Amino acid sequence: MLEKRILTQRFNKYDGLSIRQYIDLDGFKALEKAFSMSSQQIIEEIKLSQLTGRGGAGFPTYIKMQAMLNETRDKYLVCNADEGEPGHFKDRHLIEKDPYQLIEGMVISAYAVGANKGYIYVRGEYNNAIQQLEKTIKIATTKGYLGNHICDSDFSFELVVRRGAGAYVCGEEFALMESIEGKPGRTRVKPPFPTEKGIFDYPTLINNVETFCNLPTIIEHGGEHYSTIGSNHAKGTKLICLSGNVKHKGLYEVPYGTSINDVISELGGGTANDIPIQMVQIGGACGPIIPPRLLNMDIDNEAFEIFDAKMGAGAIIVIDENYDLFEIVLRNMQFFLHESCGKCAPCREGHIQIVKLLQKFVNYQATHKDYVSLQSLAEVIHTTTLCGLGQTSPTSVISTMTYFKEAYDKRINQQNKE
């Protein structure tokens, strides 16, 4: 079996609403155990587990928690459920199918770092997930797993849902915090970082849905046990969102170290109609596009550093030979053009120009000069923009220029002949 179901173990085993059924499926065991531990003990377990952020950046989770613990002011917890990266649906599944696991993970974190208020920021498009959370938070509060004196302890934690209103960039943690404060989602100048100065200027621990969902299992079974799962580079499992031209699209949970190829062929059943794979985009619109020969690569962050990008949040988008590479890259860049917050110059003005250049490639009008402009523009957007949006948006351009240079050359030559 390629899959290892930890975070998804309760999927479809209960209706995602009944707290009784969740408890029957060993729910809240970890929380009860956590209450018998000290903050430092919990953080030690997380350190031992070698858990890293699952939102894309892959930062060790315990470091942020430790920084929070050292703060003495009021603290906030934020769950980033603004899953807007094209190709991702794992957070939606986690919320819709096992919301209590997320709540449990958040309460454990809040208890460990000493935060008494938390927000789950869900994108406005996820209507079902929002309703599911609002209902389950209410139920968990009535049952004493949220609110005052959780499980009869001295610890209180209030959890509220905040809806996004249609802005991909709010997935960037600073933009997200601005949005929680009721402002446009434009990122802040950093440093300071959220653990120092987050929402309403208070220390804030912000994690992805999947990251929080990992905590109950780590606490329940211990960090050391958790760290036995995965590869040399990354520990635990990863939720993979498999989409595009494959037979079995869907959400899969695999240990780190599984190869992309195995996921596509074994879990995805290969391409539909068995048309050869042309390329695969990893990590969503902001991720690299790689040729089939690189698909033996493991699913972990280390291996992806060659792209200056990380594995991202787990999307694998398979593209068969029927599709035009430039059309795909253009669509990616149109997405970022639409989603740029407009604050910093290279992102605001760069994406419109990148789109114009790519349109020339799509329409067989590009010249070698356009190629050079595209290359330098992608590099400048990547290296100089203020937030993660622009820093990662040109990855599909940069990676295709690396791995599909001949496609660019061919397109330029076709123009010349006409």
Added chain:
Amino acid sequence: MATITMNNQQLEVTNEMTILEAAKAHNINIPTLCHYPDLAINSDCRICVVEIEGKRMLPTSCSTPVQDGMVIYTNSPRVLQARKTITELMLSSHDANCTACTRNMRCELQTLSKNLGIDINRFEPTYKDLPIDDNNPSLVRNMNRCIKCGRCVDVCKTVQGVHVLERMGRSNEMMIAPAFNQSLNNLICTYCGQCANVCPVGAIMEKDDTDLVWENLHNPKKRTLVQVAPAVRVAIGESFHSLDDTVPIGKLVSALKHLGFDEVYDTNFTADLTIMEEGNELIYRIQNDDVLPMMTSCCPGWINYVEQHHSDILKHISSCKSPQQMFGALAKNYYKEQENLNKEDIFVVSIMPCTAKKYEAKREEFTDQYDNPDVDVVLTTRELEKMFRQMGVDFDQLDNRDFDEPFGMTSGAAQLFGASGGVMEAALRTVTEVLSGKPLKSLDFSAVRGMDGIKEASFNLKGQEIKVAVSHSLSNAEQLIQGIKDGTSPYTFIEIMACPGGCIGGGGQPYGTDSASRLKRMETTYRVDLEKDIRKSHDNPAIKTLYDNYLQKPLSELSHHLLHTRYYPR
């Protein structure tokens, strides 16, 4: 301390410094665009990026703190390429018809582009032909030139607290605009013009009225009068190298004569008159248990702000017109009678450090029933500079001349009007002497001087303790206003100026106005005062003559008619 290596030089810097500050401290120039000395760092333009050894990304030097051992390159090929590309991108969204722009040769984007050696833009133009907003007397917004650096938003929100301008929308269609993208108007904008002063390009500017002035200067039927505000003379020298570090009053008078003005007068004269009226109004309010604290009324940005946002405290505002409007009233009445002219024959121009003064001059209260305004045209310091350039004034060749009489003799107190705390100090010099009947030992009220946002002073007046307060920039005024509203204000008299530093930091002052230039202008202001023989408004013999021959006494019926006004909620 941290040791960093910048462009292969080892530098000792303090840990709190940003890379940009460290570079500045060691005379290494890193180009910037959105960065402005007194405003928050928003690092939006990304021009000041640098390369740090071991890092793939190019961080902005304005926002990145130095770290011990950092190896920095401020001009590596990657950095230069990035800067050039970003500038090209900004130019592609900018109406770069430079020769048709007031900022030509003084535009920060143009300078940057020239310095980076950009001779061709690889990118297609993307700016749209957006309508120009010029439906108000003070400011013009041309968003085709806006590069979205955010300076105007910051100054409008943070420094002035009026929140007119905001980033609207997103992506390359993001625009800096008022709510609902409406035109600037007198319901939302105070016209303080700080946005125009900090704009690096020609996207927000004062409404240019220089053509109208040229036209009238060459109309033989018109008697042209010009008045010059106190803050103008301490700043205009910055725009003309030959005037640096001198107080160019005499040459300024000369140059205005060369432009063709028939009479060159001094707003300081009506500043003295303002003190006589306002001082006596204060004394009247104190002695008759009338509404206190009394607040100054010289600043039209402040008056607009109160009328818009705090109309419930209008009764606290002195009924005195501003010195500009007192001058206009004297010109179109007293002067007219003395010279046996018709109102239409007199054309009054003010040179002001201020864009809100343009609006003030257009107020209904300052226009007669035949639509003849007391002040016909207001020019900012920058527009005067433009006229001087148009004429080719060579200050080196000019002699020093005195202001014309009868509105030319002024006190040192009047000059103080240009700086925050100045109206207060000038008023205190007069009020304390009049009330105590004894000459002041020291004329300097240093507690109300300087750049603190809110300044307070208290002194004993015939056994009664009097407290006063001074504030500048509208965000600071808010605190004093709240005190009045909740009845806790301990003050008798409050001076408020809308702009940072007072008029010396006005929205119409030379480009690049920052805390350093404001401080220099402030120092010059106090020097002018010290060098004057007469330093108290009530000692000005020309003022005494005006009362004797015309107005009779402060707060007389004629004074009320000509020199006082009313305010209205909006």
Added chain:
Amino acid sequence: MNLQKILEKHAFQKDHLIEILIDLQNEKTYKFVTEEEVSLIADALKVPVSHVCGVMSFYTLLSFDERGKYIIQVCKDVPCYLNDDFNVLTTIEKALDISCGDTSKDQFFTLEQTACLGCCDEAPAMRINNKVYTKLTKAKVLRILEEYKEGILC
């Protein structure tokens, strides 16, 4: 629920601005916010009108323009594109005789494109008001539109 009730529900808190605007819009058949309401909200929350406008103009789910009773949002991103062999968007454009971005004359439908709906595992997908429809085929799309028109779906 009128604006006052929505404001009270959110205890007049500034940081609830986006929530208030979403709630207000959801209350209305044609899902938009008026300039007058923006001014009222700004006064009630003690924030500048320009700030509320900045928020309104930033988020794509908020609108100053009256839209249709049903807002159809078709996903435009790559995973849906790769599974869209009949072109969802043009199918709807033809069926309703409107272009993307427009509202039908009877103000029943507005057609928009949207960023990824997070349903790539069941692509192609679209959203009508708060309901998401996935695994779209041409026949399915046309049937859904008909059922809305007939009031079977709402």
